[in-house]
Amino acid sequence: MEAIRAFRTLKPYFLRYRRVFLLGCVWIVCTAGVGQVIPWLLGAAVDVLRDPARQQLLGPLCVAIVAAALVQGAFRFLMRRDIIGASRHIEYDLRRDLFAHLTRLSPSYYDRSRTGDLMTRSSSDLEAVRSVVGPAFMYSSNTVLIVSSSLVLMGWIDLKLTIFALLPLTGLSVVVRVLGRAVHERTLRAQEQESVLTGRLQETLSGIRVVQSYVQEENELTAFRRQAHELVRRNMRLVRAWGLFFPSMALIVGAGAILTLWIGGGQVVRGAITLGDFVAFNAYLMRLTWPMISIGWVLNLLERGAASMARINAVLETPPEIRDPAGPRSVEPMRGELELRGVTFAYANGPAVLRNIDLRVRAGETVALVGPTGAGKSTLLALVARLYDVQAGGVFVDGHDIREVPLRWLRRGIGIVPQETFLFSDTLAANIAFGSVDGGDVADLQQRIEAAADVAQLSEAVSRFPAGYDTVLGERGITLSGGQKQRTAIARALLRDPAILLLDDCLSSVDTYTEEEILRRLQAIMRERTTLIVAHRVSTVRDADRVVVLDGGGILESGTHEELMARGDYYAQLVEKQMLREELESDLLEESDESRAS
Amino acid sequence: MSREHLDDDAVSRAYDHELARRLFAHLKPYRGLVVLAVALLLVNSLLQLAGPWITKVAIDRHIAAGDLDGLARLALLYLGVILAGFSLQYAQFYVMQWVGQRIMFDLRTRIVRHIQRQELGFFDRHPVGQLMTRVMGDVQTLNELFTTGIVAIFGDLLTLFGIVIVMFLLDWRLALVANLVLPVLFTISMLFRSRVRNTYRQIRSRVATLNSHLQEYITGMRIVQLFGREATGEEQYAKHNAATRQAHLQTIRYYALFFPAVELVSAIATALIIWYGGGRVVQDSLELGVLVAFLQYAERFFRPISDLSEKYNTFQAAMASSERIFRLLDREPQIQDRPAARHIERARGHLLFENVHFSYKPGEKVLDGLSFEVQPGERVALVGATGTGKTSVLSVLTRLYEIQGGRVLLDGIDTRELCLDDLRRQVGVVLQDAFLFAGDITHNIRLGEEHIGAARVREAAELVHASRFIELLPHGYDTEVSERGSTLSVGQRQLLSLARVLAFDPAILVLDEATSSIDTQTELEIRDALHRVMAGRTSLVVAHRLSTIQDCDRILVMHQGRLRESGTHAELLRAGGIYARLYELQFRDQAA
Structure with a gap:
């Protein structure tokens, strides 16, 4: 079992709980030890019955049996509590560490991973590993102890009988090896087919529009059934091997029982052992049944656990690409001076999105980024926040290469409103205060929340919610409109009081009137800090200190609104088109108002 | 809020009669086999009882009498039994x-068939992942119930009954004494079950909270990192994590108490058997072998009881899964054939929209009294600013979505009167993003229609010039493509879906032209391909490219869900209305 090595990750966790585990091992030994007394007591009782002189011992023996069971029960309780309990603690720690690691992994990692897959690793895979740490550990140690001590005790009763009774046990290793290999191989085949089937279904459902449009439901179903049928076939192949496991174990133990009956019975007749010994011997053999049968189960747990552990390791062993430098430079509070020097960037294995960009932004300056979809505007903002590292050139804040300063310092100084708003299922207040840098006192925080919401034109909407700022958003709460979400995100960024403000097309879902209101209030705030604003509407861009037009990964033109208008190039045409569109739209609006009125 | 919840975990009961009835209905087709399995189980349970009995006979008849030959015969019998x-x-x-x-196979087929019948709006509300869980995970859980849970419970109950009966057959007085502990055992089991049920419920809800927190953080990790909230996230997660651990530890305590309690009771039973039975052995009113057999039966008696309690979780999980599955199966598709729906072979291709009203969500009008007519064979372009409902026109035509007011008529028949499959077979759809299925190129052109021969596939591909890039692929028409990790460009995908339409040869062509920029060479090729596809067919095209518009017989200009202008390119330009200005805005550059 090569795969077992995956569990090396757990070493520090075991060490952390070594006391509980050691204690647990003590309980396992005690449980098994006391348990082994009971068959001996049974044997003694049977012998007492055959000996009229000692019959007064019967009562005390019965009491002893109950007492032994009581003590064993107590040990078993402790064993379960400690071992299974420790496994839950390890699960807790591992889950916590996995989450902590996830928070450190870079956006590029999330670009190439699927949420569902990461969820599986932190839920069912974790549970599978826990089953190895807890139940599998407990049952396998129990098996080892019961089997070995039973052997010793049985050997003590009669060595020859023991050897015969255990002869069938040699079959065990054969069963485990041969069947184990078959089961392993067939499980893999079945799992493969299961993912084929899953992929097939996923595709049908993702392409449901085409499927329905082309009346392909029956054909898709036929194809699905074909794959599902193959899964049945492979599962049955697995069943044929797997199904032998438990009956084989029962057979092995049963064969032992037969030999005991036959040979042991002869021993009793010949007087080599007493009838009591015979009964006790039988009882020990019976006690082997369950531990033996559990071997198959434990192996199964181990195998699944090892595969899960490997998947978890893959996450834990992925180094975060964006990290603090080894010896970060000491820095002062951020002023907000920003510079891109010869920046070139491409997403993993993709074509370059930005090529050799040079851009200098003075502290307090507002620069608008304009350009067609795919020009690299959002990417540029992501690079400033160091969500990705550039491939060539560098990004400098206050003169420091951002790869050489602490990440916390950089991000603390930046307030970003991303293109796609992501809010958490929490209260509105918590969402706005999401980025609050320091604790501060509560009343002050509430004040700052309200001030930020005010600038973002959110306060009016909030006043209409019954619970106000304590309104819960998301699945278990209310759904905000697109515009309300964007405004919440703006408030969230403003609350951080950042030196650099990055606004990525953040007013797209807001109507023109509200946009103007927000812009008007933002003006004062933007004047005090460096702002990069990506926008499509000219109304948003016009008042910036400078407009930079990006196209095809490079800077096409740059200057004030007036300068670019005078050049009559891309920007000027954009403005012209928009004015035309606005004109058209307002005309049509008037028209439709008229037609509705009539 | 009238949102449907197909993923709700409302179930906390372990057993629901109605659910169980529906669940077991699935066993019906396999009645014979189930009976066989139960019979096998029954016989096997009886055989399980043989061991102690044989031991008893061995002790009383053979060992006591010193009959070694008889002992060997008995061992042979035992071997047979085993x-x-x-x-x-x-x-x-x-x-x-x-x-x-x-x-599982039947159930999965049924669920998939049912899901596919749902109207498109259903898929807007239910993410693919959730539906996948119904088909894969939930069905698997049911399988565990059918194969392991029920069999084990049946087997355990049979064994229990068998043991009790054999005990009474052997010696009814001793049997009564041995069974004295039964009421105690049942009380313990009941207590345990009710406790575990509560904690199990608690675990479920805490794990759900934990996972939804995790999901949210994974999805929003970028924001978390940008706002430096990693530590706070970890703290909150730790809180949920600890709550989950607490609930688990609680359950461990119950389990840790339950199993030893059962064993203690078992030991008491053993002691009772020895004390009472032993007394009678001494008085010679009971054979020693019977006592030994009783002891062995008592040992086997308690295993099923612990087992039954363990199976409880399987049962509860299965009930939850089946409720989710049945809730999905109970959902009637909102769009389906009317009773006595009309069939058509091949439409002439006359289309009429009469005062059509449509919206995806209440209160957000998309089509607002749209009316227009298309003659058979006519090629019509739909033009308008983004968000004026052009794509929706195409969707309601094939009843992917149902209109809320007005009528859509095909060859003078209300589309709602038509058989849905027939209606959709009349209309060939080319979507904005050409979706590829896993399979080879041929499969992507003819989809599942095996009757479309390889020759026709090639012909279609050649007509739209797709053959050129296809033949350059490593295995030509047999090259495997898939939606994920596809190497085909957007333009190539579009050519493929045009070939698909040609191969299907529908009476009506519906095309949602892609807005994404395509290089000039491909653009020219697609234009030519389109031209061929539209020839002789009623065509309804949401057009973004001037070239496409100019190829059409007539242009319909939409605005805010209504038809505003209609005419040829030249007519509309002359009229100087919306089209003229849209042309200014969107197409002037292309014309240059």
Whole structure:
């Protein structure tokens, strides 16, 4: 079992709980030890019955049996509590560490991973590993102890009988090896087919529009059934091997029982052992049944656990690409001076999105980024926040290469409103205060929340919610409109009081009137800090200190609104088109108002 | 809020009669096999009882009498019993697994068929992942119930009954004494079950909270990092994590108490048997072998009881899964054939929209009294600013979505009167983003229609010039493509879907032109391909490219869900209305 090595990750966790585990091992030994007394007591009782002189011992023996069971029960309780309990603690720690690691992994990692897959690793895979740490550990140690001590005790009763009774046990290793290999191989085949089937279904459902449009439901179903049928076939192949496991174990133990009956019975007749010994011997053999049968189960747990552990390791062993430098430079509070020097960037294995960009932004300056979809505007903002590292050139804040300063310092100084708003299922207040840098006192925080919401034109909407700022958003709460979400995100960024403000097309879902209101209030705030604003509407861009037009990964033109208008190039045409569109739209609006009125 | 919840975990009962009835209805087609499995189980359970009995006979008849030959015969009998047990157990396992696999197969087929019948709006509300869980995970859970849970419960109950009966057959007085502990045992089990049920419920809800927190953080990790909230996230997660651990530890305590309690009771039973039975052995009113057999039966008696309690979780999980599955199966598709829907072979291609009203969500009008007519064979372009409902026109035409007011008529028949499959077969759809299915190129052109021969596939591909890039692929028409990791460009995908339409040869062509920029060479090729596809067919095209618009007989200009202008390119330009200005805005550059 090569795969077992995956569990090396757990070493520090075991060490952390070594006391509980050691204690647990003590309980396992005690449980098994006391348990082994009971068959001996049974044997003694049977012998007492055959000996009229000692019959007064019967009562005390019965009491002893109950007492032994009581003590064993107590040990078993402790064993379960400690071992299974420790496994839950390890699960807790591992889950916590996995989450902590996830928070450190870079956006590029999330670009190439699927949420569902990461969820599986932190839920069912974790549970599978826990089953190895807890139940599998407990049952396998129990098996080892019961089997070995039973052997010793049985050997003590009669060595020859023991050897015969255990002869069938040699079959065990054969069963485990041969069947184990078959089961392993067939499980893999079945799992493969299961993912084929899953992929097939996923595709049908993702392409449901085409499927329905082309009346392909029956054909898709036929194809699905074909794959599902193959899964049945492979599962049955697995069943044929797997199904032998438990009956084989029962057979092995049963064969032992037969030999005991036959040979042991002869021993009793010949007087080599007493009838009591015979009964006790039988009882020990019976006690082997369950531990033996559990071997198959434990192996199964181990195998699944090892595969899960490997998947978890893959996450834990992925180094975060964006990290603090080894010896970060000491820095002062951020002023907000920003510079891109010869920046070139491409997403993993993709074509370059930005090529050799040079851009200098003075502290307090507002620069608008304009350009067609795919020009690299959002990417540029992501690079400033160091969500990705550039491939060539560098990004400098206050003169420091951002790869050489602490990440916390950089991000603390930046307030970003991303293109796609992501809010958490929490209260509105918590969402706005999401980025609050320091604790501060509560009343002050509430004040700052309200001030930020005010600038973002959110306060009016909030006043209409019954619970106000304590309104819960998301699945278990209310759904905000697109515009309300964007405004919440703006408030969230403003609350951080950042030196650099990055606004990525953040007013797209807001109507023109509200946009103007927000812009008007933002003006004062933007004047005090460096702002990069990506926008499509000219109304948003016009008042910036400078407009930079990006196209095809490079800077096409740059200057004030007036300068670019005078050049009559891309920007000027954009403005012209928009004015035309606005004109058209307002005309049509008037028209439709008229037609509705009539 | 009238949102449907197909993923709700409302179930906390372990057993719901109505659910169970529906669940077991799935066993019906396999009645014979189930009966066989139960029979095998029954015989096997009886065989399980043989061991102690044989021991008893051995002690009383042979060992006591010193009859070694008889002992050997008995051992041989025992061997027979054990071999039979081995075969029966294997056969029973195999049969039950086979039934389980068939039921999974049936159930999955049924769910997939049902999901596919749902109207498109359903898929807007239910993410693919959630539907996948119904088909894969939930069905698997049911399988565990059918194959392991029920069989184990049946087997355990049979064993219990068998043991009790054999005990009474052997010696009714001793049996009564041994069974004195039964009421205690049942009380313990009941107590345990009710406690575990509560904590199990608690665990479920805490794990759900934990996972939804995790999901949210994974999805929003970028924001978390940008706002430096990693530590706070970890703290909150730790809180949920700790709550989950607490609930688990609580359950451990119950389990840790339950199992030893059962063993203690078992030991008490053993002691009672020895004390009472031993007394009678001494008085010679009971054979020693019977006592030993009783002791062995008592040992086997308690295993099923612990087992039954363990199976409880399987049961509860299965009930939750089946409720989710049935809730999905109970959902009637909102768009389906009317009774006595009309069939058509091939439409002439006359289309009429009469005062059509449509919206995806209440209160957000998309089509607002749209009316227009298209003659058979006419090529019509739909033009308008983004968000004026052009794509929706195409969707309601094939009843992917149902209109809320007005009528859509095909050849003078209300589309709602038509058989849905017939209607959709009349209309060939080319979507904005050409979706590829896993399979080779041929499969992507003819989809599942095997009757479309390879020759026709090639012909279609050649007509739209797709053959050129296809032949350059490593295996030509047999090259495997898939939606994920596809190497085909957007333009190539579009050519493929145009070839698809040609191969299907529909009476009506519906095309949602892609807005994404395509290089000039491909653009020219697509234009030519389109031209060929539209020839002789009623065509309705949401057009973004001037070239496409100019190829059409007539242009319909939409605004805010209504038809505003209609005419040829030249007519509309002359009229100087919306089209003229849209042209200014969107197409002037292309014309240059």
